[in-house]
Amino acid sequence: MAVAAAIACRLLRLHAAGAGGHWRRLRGAGLPRGFLQPASAGEDAAQWRRVAHFTFQPDPEPLEYGQTQKMNLFQAVTSALDNSLAKDPTAVIFGEDVAFGGVFRCTVGLRDKYGKDRVFNTPLCEQGIVGFGIGIAVTGATAIAEIQFADYIFPAFDQIVNEAAKYRYRSGDLFNCGSLTIRAPWGCVGHGAVYHSQSPEAFFAHCPGIKVVVPRSPFQAKGLLLSCIEDKNPCIFFEPKILYRAAVEQVPVEPYNIPLSQAEVIQEGSDVTLVAWGTQVHVIREVASMAQEKLGVSCEVIDLRTIIPWDVDTVCKSVIKTGRLLVSHEAPLTGGFASEISSTVQSEAKLEKETGSSDSWLICGPLTR
Amino acid sequence: MAVVTAAARVLGSSRGLGQDGLLLLRRLGVRGLAISHPQRQQQHFSSLDDKPQFPGASAEFIDKLEFIQPNVISGIPIYRVMDRQGQIINPSEDPNLPQEKVLKFYKSMTLLNTMDRILYESQRQGRISFYMTNYGEEGTHVGSAAALDNTDLVFGQYREAGVLMYRDYPLELFMAQCYGNVSDLGKGRQMPVHYGCKERHFVTISSPLATQIPQGEDALPGPAVGAAYAAKRANANRVVICYFGEGAASEGDAHAGFNFAATLECPIIFFCRNNGYAISTPTSEQYRGDGIAARGPGYGIMSIRVDGNDVFAVYNATKEARRRAVAENQPFLIEAMTYRIGHHSTSDDSSAYRSVDEVNYWDKQDHPISRLRHYLQSRGWWDDEQEKDWRKQSRKKVMEAFEQAERKPKPNFSLLFSDVYQEMPAQLRKQQESLARHLQTYGEHYPLDHFEK
Numbered sequence: 001m002a003v004a005a006a007i008a009c010r011l012l013r014l015h016a017a018g019a020g021g022h023w024r025r026l027r028g029a030g031l032p033r034g035f036l037q038p039a040s041a042g043e044d045a046a047q048w049r050r051v052a053h054f055t056f057q058p059d060p061e062p063l064e065y066g067q068t069q070k071m072n073l074f075q076a077v078t079s080a081l082d083n084s085l086a087k088d089p090t091a092v093i094f095g096e097d098v099a100f101g102g103v104f105r106c107t108v109g110l111r112d113k114y115g116k117d118r119v120f121n122t123p124l125c126e127q128g129i130v131g132f133g134i135g136i137a138v139t140g141a142t143a144i145a146e147i148q149f150a151d152y153i154f155p156a157f158d159q160i161v162n163e164a165a166k167y168r169y170r171s172g173d174l175f176n177c178g179s180l181t182i183r184a185p186w187g188c189v190g191h192g193a194v195y196h197s198q199s200p201e202a203f204f205a206h207c208p209g210i211k212v213v214v215p216r217s218p219f220q221a222k223g224l225l226l227s228c229i230e231d232k233n234p235c236i237f238f239e240p241k242i243l244y245r246a247a248v249e250q251v252p253v254e255p256y257n258i259p260l261s262q263a264e265v266i267q268e269g270s271d272v273t274l275v276a277w278g279t280q281v282h283v284i285r286e287v288a289s290m291a292q293e294k295l296g297v298s299c300e301v302i303d304l305r306t307i308i309p310w311d312v313d314t315v316c317k318s319v320i321k322t323g324r325l326l327v328s329h330e331a332p333l334t335g336g337f338a339s340e341i342s343s344t345v346q347s348e349a350k351l352e353k354e355t356g357s358s359d360s361w362l363i364c365g366p367l368t369r
Numbered sequence: 370m371a372v373v374t375a376a377a378r379v380l381g382s383s384r385g386l387g388q389d390g391l392l393l394l395r396r397l398g399v400r401g402l403a404i405s406h407p408q409r410q411q412q413h414f415s416s417l418d419d420k421p422q423f424p425g426a427s428a429e430f431i432d433k434l435e436f437i438q439p440n441v442i443s444g445i446p447i448y449r450v451m452d453r454q455g456q457i458i459n460p461s462e463d464p465n466l467p468q469e470k471v472l473k474f475y476k477s478m479t480l481l482n483t484m485d486r487i488l489y490e491s492q493r494q495g496r497i498s499f500y501m502t503n504y505g506e507e508g509t510h511v512g513s514a515a516a517l518d519n520t521d522l523v524f525g526q527y528r529e530a531g532v533l534m535y536r537d538y539p540l541e542l543f544m545a546q547c548y549g550n551v552s553d554l555g556k557g558r559q560m561p562v563h564y565g566c567k568e569r570h571f572v573t574i575s576s577p578l579a580t581q582i583p584q585g586e587d588a589l590p591g592p593a594v595g596a597a598y599a600a601k602r603a604n605a606n607r608v609v610i611c612y613f614g615e616g617a618a619s620e621g622d623a624h625a626g627f628n629f630a631a632t633l634e635c636p637i638i639f640f641c642r643n644n645g646y647a648i649s650t651p652t653s654e655q656y657r658g659d660g661i662a663a664r665g666p667g668y669g670i671m672s673i674r675v676d677g678n679d680v681f682a683v684y685n686a687t688k689e690a691r692r693r694a695v696a697e698n699q700p701f702l703i704e705a706m707t708y709r710i711g712h713h714s715t716s717d718d719s720s721a722y723r724s725v726d727e728v729n730y731w732d733k734q735d736h737p738i739s740r741l742r743h744y745l746q747s748r749g750w751w752d753d754e755q756e757k758d759w760r761k762q763s764r765k766k767v768m769e770a771f772e773q774a775e776r777k778p779k780p781n782f783s784l785l786f787s788d789v790y791q792e793m794p795a796q797l798r799k800q801q802e803s804l805a806r807h808l809q810t811y812g813e814h815y816p817l818d819h820f821e822k
Contacts, residue, residue, distance in 0.1 A: 092598075125624075134595060138592055139603075141602070163575060167573075169788045170563070170573060171565045171573035172555040172556035208790075309794035309795070309797075312795070
């Protein structure tokens, strides 16, 4: 797993070799040169490239948050973490390999700046990382845990679902771990295969008590991550790994917040509502422009941003307007989060709505006598 | 790493460093080896140097093939202060606690015992849904609780009510939680015995305990370790204690907790109540090593095994562990050997898997309460008359709290929806309103009179 991560790092580094910035030598053995040649050479490769691709579409430079700087997504994450540790003396960052900067370089420079008691490696144990983070948060300190790949979050599933999510509820609000944030690289990257590409948001969507957030860009990532860190509920922040380097835009240097549980209509339209999150937002944007150009169809594009609790109102309002909904996600179809969106929209966006009947409540299942 | 090798050479130790080694390390300013900067690990050595250079272990070479034999015939010895008749064995180990304090030990243990009897019965009579007794383990709770500061954070499993009892958690609140009534701080959400108290620094008990759920206990070492790390950073002079049974110690979370506590140098006491059974599973089916204490050194954790039915042994060990955990920022593991005299819970009948004779032995021959009573009596601090009075008094106190708890209503049903998040999201509010509407129409089918309006 660590080897795969290291390989992933090197491959990603090569693709973005032209992007500039500082390059710290990664320690350890080098790989044979041939293995590291970029796959861009040759016509076959080019054809293959066209089949599965997306083009990151940066948003216009934000003007309301002060001075901005060109940042890619991992740099935006570093900036958010830097802001958090500067503002909040209790904040600590921990996980596998975060000390030297992280396998995706999200924590570069932070240990030197804030000290080894605030940015530190843990043993290789996701259930331990999350359990430990819960404990820090229970005392009121801010815990920012990194899971090296979302694919490896499952050993921590019990801690997240049975402990973190239910801490406040089961204690009658005597205790909580709201100051816990878990970050993990998420989603397809092209060469990640089974265990470096997963999008597990649907597993967590079924868990009341936590928030799950997926940004589409560096600007969104920094603002949403800061909101997660400051949110008084345990949050999982999934970072689309393919965007770490591929997404570059102007991002404010100072801290700012993008609200959670608010979807964003990034393009208005009248014929169909397209909903996506993370990397897929860029695919969907391209689809929207193709649909306009080739079919004369006007698409309304929504970036969901927060998976739970999700912004039902914005999506329903849009579907009431357009009358059609398409949800697109990388995760497997069956039981994917699109099913939750489509079934909720179908029951709530009816013009003549019936009340009551088969509700199942978004609660943890308390004991009632 | 270079420092350790140097230290080992200086001291000539071939099996790890021992006390002197640790002192040397401290003087050299090296705290933990796990968090050394990569550059410090580079050593200058030549191929002429025949000593091992592996970063992963500090050891000598051996040219004889030998497996280390796990020692389970004569395991880690069990520290005790009193014999089974409550007589001090080695006077220098007697903590010489004042009468008032020892009486508090005794009264906490016996009050807990009385409350257990009454609440167990109340479950049998259908008044509460579930209960777990603490019979036989009162010494582990009270001895350890007494050795801590009142502000030390406690993470329990579910059989540590004596810790709360020692911290003067009122009977009214024990009852309120078991009845899930309107006075329950937990708002009626959890099964009985899932106590929690922020004021007394006792984190709310978690873990699904319904017997159908095979998941078993959530050992909480992870969160406890994190809390200890935060306490260390805050210079809080606080220790965290984490209680768990020998069964829970099999969970992966226990392994994670031990390893993190050691590598991250956390001031935490891991307190294992080894009571012989995890529901019906005896220790012979739970582990093959020398109990839990033997695992500590594998993680680099200072460890001890004590007689859990000897409240002074528990007290002494916990006291010293606490002192050193805070002073040295390192974890301690205490394995308190004891015996679960009662059933696992009201959903269990232990005669299905153990003999009545076995249980009787512990109840009659080696009980923490009797041993302490003998000690008290031999000091002239207690007698049969006081025993009779106290039994009556404690029973009366418990019955009063019990009757009051029974009369109170349950919390309002709208509390089903709060505290899922800090703020109530729109969907939850809709669901809360939907329940209210449902009850308006169909309320007659629900026992609404038992719930607060």
